[in-house]
Amino acid sequence: MHKKVRCISAVSWTALAVVLLFGGRLSAEGPEAGSDFRPDPESLARWQAMRFGMFIHWGPVSLKGTEIGWSRGREVPVEEYDALYKEFNPRQFDADEWVALAKAAGMKYLVITSKHHDGFCIWDSAYTDYDIMSTPFARDILRELSDACRRGGILFCTYHSICDWHHPDYPLGSPGGRTAKPNPNMPRYVEYLHNQTREIIEKYGPLGVMWFDGEWEKPWTHEYGKALDEHIRRCQPDILINNRVDKGRRGMEGITEGEEFRGDFDTPEQRVGTFDRDRPWETCMTICRQWAWKPNDQLKSLRECLEILLRTVGGDGNLLLNVGPMPDGRIEPRQADRLREIGRWLAQYGDGVYGTRGGPFKPGRWGASTCKGNTIYLFAFAWPAEGTLSLPPIPARVTEATLRSGGDLRWEQTDRGIALTVKTPDPLITVLELKLDGDALAIPPVNVATPGAISVNKPARASNVFQNKTEQFGPDRAVDDDSDTRWATDAGTEQAWLEVDLEGTHEIRRAFIHEAYPGRIQAFRLQAEKDGQWVTFYEGTAVGEGLFVDFSPVVARRFRLEIVKASDGPTIWEFQLFGRAAP
Numbered sequence: 001m002h003k004k005v006r007c008i009s010a011v012s013w014t015a016l017a018v019v020l021l022f023g024g025r026l027s028a029e030g031p032e033a034g035s036d037f038r039p040d041p042e043s044l045a046r047w048q049a050m051r052f053g054m055f056i057h058w059g060p061v062s063l064k065g066t067e068i069g070w071s072r073g074r075e076v077p078v079e080e081y082d083a084l085y086k087e088f089n090p091r092q093f094d095a096d097e098w099v100a101l102a103k104a105a106g107m108k109y110l111v112i113t114s115k116h117h118d119g120f121c122i123w124d125s126a127y128t129d130y131d132i133m134s135t136p137f138a139r140d141i142l143r144e145l146s147d148a149c150r151r152g153g154i155l156f157c158t159y160h161s162i163c164d165w166h167h168p169d170y171p172l173g174s175p176g177g178r179t180a181k182p183n184p185n186m187p188r189y190v191e192y193l194h195n196q197t198r199e200i201i202e203k204y205g206p207l208g209v210m211w212f213d214g215e216w217e218k219p220w221t222h223e224y225g226k227a228l229d230e231h232i233r234r235c236q237p238d239i240l241i242n243n244r245v246d247k248g249r250r251g252m253e254g255i256t257e258g259e260e261f262r263g264d265f266d267t268p269e270q271r272v273g274t275f276d277r278d279r280p281w282e283t284c285m286t287i288c289r290q291w292a293w294k295p296n297d298q299l300k301s302l303r304e305c306l307e308i309l310l311r312t313v314g315g316d317g318n319l320l321l322n323v324g325p326m327p328d329g330r331i332e333p334r335q336a337d338r339l340r341e342i343g344r345w346l347a348q349y350g351d352g353v354y355g356t357r358g359g360p361f362k363p364g365r366w367g368a369s370t371c372k373g374n375t376i377y378l379f380a381f382a383w384p385a386e387g388t389l390s391l392p393p394i395p396a397r398v399t400e401a402t403l404r405s406g407g408d409l410r411w412e413q414t415d416r417g418i419a420l421t422v423k424t425p426d427p428l429i430t431v432l433e434l435k436l437d438g439d440a441l442a443i444p445p446v447n448v449a450t451p452g453a454i455s456v457n458k459p460a461r462a463s464n465v466f467q468n469k470t471e472q473f474g475p476d477r478a479v480d481d482d483s484d485t486r487w488a489t490d491a492g493t494e495q496a497w498l499e500v501d502l503e504g505t506h507e508i509r510r511a512f513i514h515e516a517y518p519g520r521i522q523a524f525r526l527q528a529e530k531d532g533q534w535v536t537f538y539e540g541t542a543v544g545e546g547l548f549v550d551f552s553p554v555v556a557r558r559f560r561l562e563i564v565k566a567s568d569g570p571t572i573w574e575f576q577l578f579g580r581a582a583p
Contacts (some may be wrong), residue, residue: 039264039280040238047208047240048280049355050108050155051313052346055284055322056098057113057159057291059120060084060135062327068292069117072165073174081174082166085120089136093329095148101331102154105339106346108354109155111211111320112145114200116159117177119166123204127195130166146204155208158200162193162228162244163214171219186219194231201235212244222247222261229262240264242282252517254281268317271518271545272308274484275315275362275445282318283308287335293324299334302341306429309342309353310379314368316358349404349431352377360443361391364483365450365512365546367429371440378432383425384451391418392446400435447482453512455559455577456481459501464489466569475499478572486516489569496570499560500577507553508579513561515543516571523565528556536562553579 061068063084064076072081102110115121121131123142132141142158149156164170165177169189173179201207210232215225225246232241241264243249248261254268256279265280266273273281285308288297300308305321312319323339325331331339346353356370356377363369366389367380380389393415403409403422409432410421422430449456462475466488478487479500489496508528515521519542526538526549538551559577563570 039240043208043238043240044264044280047109047155048318051318051353051356052105052107052309053109053111053155053157053282053318053320054102054105054107055111055159055320056325057116057322058141058325059113059116059118059122059292060088061118062090062293062325063087065294066292067290067294068113068324069161069165070176072118073179074176078174081118085130085135087136088327090325090327090329091137093137093139093141093144093325095141095144096152098145098325098331099148099152099154101336101339103152103343105321105343106350106353107154107321107339109157109208110145110149111157111159111209112142114142114158114160115164115196117161117163117165117214118174119161119164121196123200125196125199127192127199142200142204156204157207157209157211158204159211159213160197160200161214162212162220163217164189164193167192172217177217184219190224190227194228197228197232198235201232201239205239206236207239209240209242211242215244215247215249220247225262242267254283255279265318271516272311272363273315273317275358277316277358277445280318281316282320283312284320284322286322286324287338288324291322291324293326293332299338302338302345303428305338305342306345307381310368310381310429311363313353313356313370314358314361314363314379345428349377349379352379352431352433357441359445360394360440362445362447362483364448364481366448371443374436374438374440376434376436376440378420378430378434380425380430380432383422383430386451387423388419388421390451391420391448393417394443394446396440396443397437398434399437402433402435404431404433450481450512450576452578453481453576454502454506454508454579455479455500455575458503460487461499461501462487462489463495463497464493464569466490466571478575481574481576483514483573486571486573487575488516488571491569493569494566495563496566497560497562498572498575499558500575501558502577503557505555505557506577506579507555508559508577509550509553510578511538511549511551511559511561512574512576512578513543513547513549514545514573514575515547516573517568518542518544520566520568521563521570522567523563525562525564526551527560527562528554529558529560530556534560534562 057068066075124133124140125131146156165174169185171184173181229245243256243263246262248256248258250257252269254266268283272283288299309319323335356372361369370377398413401411405426408423412419460475460479466473473488475487477485521543524540525536527534527536537554561575
């Protein structure tokens with residue numbers, strides 16, 4: 001085994017005097033230098049313009065095909081999990097191949113797990129023997145990958161877990177932080193954390209981003225978060241740091257609640273963030289279902305990947321799309337093939353992705369839009385059956401409209417909006433370009449109405465509203481045709497209902513339900529009020545991120561979504577009904 005000298009307390013972060021700049025220059029600033037901890041504007045602008053990055057979760061756990069960190073002490077006994085490094089020998093790992101694949105996918109930056117919640121370190125660390133040099137592989141992955149990224153023109157970044165269920169000084173252990181260790185020493189662990197993050201920056205930097213995680217557990221405090229944020233910025237002043245360095249993140253939505261909390265950008269996880277031009281954000285999402293490699297995991301289709309990317313960029317965010325390499329060091333061929341498909345599409349339409357801003361037409365089921373200079377890029381996911389896409393009016397004149405895939409396009413702009421008619425829309429995604437007589441970014445963002453939805457802005461009631469905050473989470477938020485607002489219920493709610501009054505009798509043939517926290521709803525019913533009684537006409541199970549339900553025509557004025565079983569408080573972005581007025 002590769003032996004190290006444990007010098008956890010050898011370097012105190014408060015005495016650190018050397019920082020690395022992106023240009024590689026050294027600075028002799030003292031520990032109190034650089035007291036402004038806002039993000040470096042040039043670094044932030046460069047990162048936002050990149051829009052698309054590769055996330056990599058990898059380690060000895062790939063030998064088991066279970067989830068990194070979380071399967072320790074759950075699917076895999078702790079003793080077995082912690083010994084996996086002794087068998088980890090990914091001889092087919094080629095850093096240049098990984099970087100070439102990222103470039104082929106159209107990705108501009110790369111973030112790899114230097115250390116996940118399981119505590120294993122994939123670099124040669126002076127502060128632990130539980131690292132890559134103690135494996136049969138005995139090659140420094142961070143060294144090889146950081147060098148390859150610089151050769152290949154990819155911005156190199158690292159993920160680093162704050163919680164460490166393996167380290168004896170961190171108070172909590174596996175499974176999932178639900179056990180307590182016998183003799184924890186949190187201050188000493190924090191020093192270990194500071195030493196390792198400094199070591200990563202000094203050995204493999206400058207970094208684009210240090211991407212933290214694992215901050216939600218009780219041992220980590222706001223004061224620890226502030227200190228770590230300041231420590232990292234002393235090491236490299238122009239680095240970017242996500243909001244998980246501190247305690248301000250709200251669940252998997254990833255938004256930061258409170259101006260006192262540190263972090264340069266928000267981090268929605270396994271969901272596309274809401275439209276936001278004011279606060280930078282990045283959605284992180286898996287290309288399959290699991291973060292670490294899993295045999296025969298469910299792979300997202302090309303359409304799913306592109307829609308996720310475009311809804312993200314159209315909301316003014318970045319997308320960090322995750323792959324989990326196999327135990328032999330290769331990225332699974334079918335995942336690699338999907339990435340190359342994304343890259344081929346971006347080679348043709350990427351000018352509407354890179355260096356753009358989201359909007360002015362907000363993302364929705366219709367599609368998404370981005371803008372740059374006097375140009376609006378439109379990405380229509382499903383072209384309306386009648387052949388015409390109707391967009392709301394904007395305070396600018398369209399001077400030219402182009403169908404990027406070629407073909408016949410007719411368009412008209414009136415005071416009612418913009419009508420775009422296409423005879424042969426692209427079966428994958430229809431891309432159009434609008435030229436304006438002014439700056440597209442100056443146009444206030446606007447929603448695109450869902451064609452045929454007759455429940456929009458109709459009176460709504462609900463059985464429960466989160467903390468009685470009706471203005472923010474009331475039932476009307478689920479029928480406003482705005483993908484950025486939602487009806488929410490209290491934590492622990494297992495049953496609830498949402499009712500809409502169509503203000504007249506209508507024949508309904510279709511419903512759409514969009515869950516904000518996919519997986520919570522486990523059973524639901526659709527009901528119509530008949531003679532003062534609620535009658536069920538459809539029953540379902542999972543809802544997920546967007547479920548269309550078709551059924552035989554139902555005639556009524558009032559309709560209800562009844563959630564029969566939920567694992568936690570149901571939250572609905574949109575509940576919409578489609579049909580026609582009854583004769």
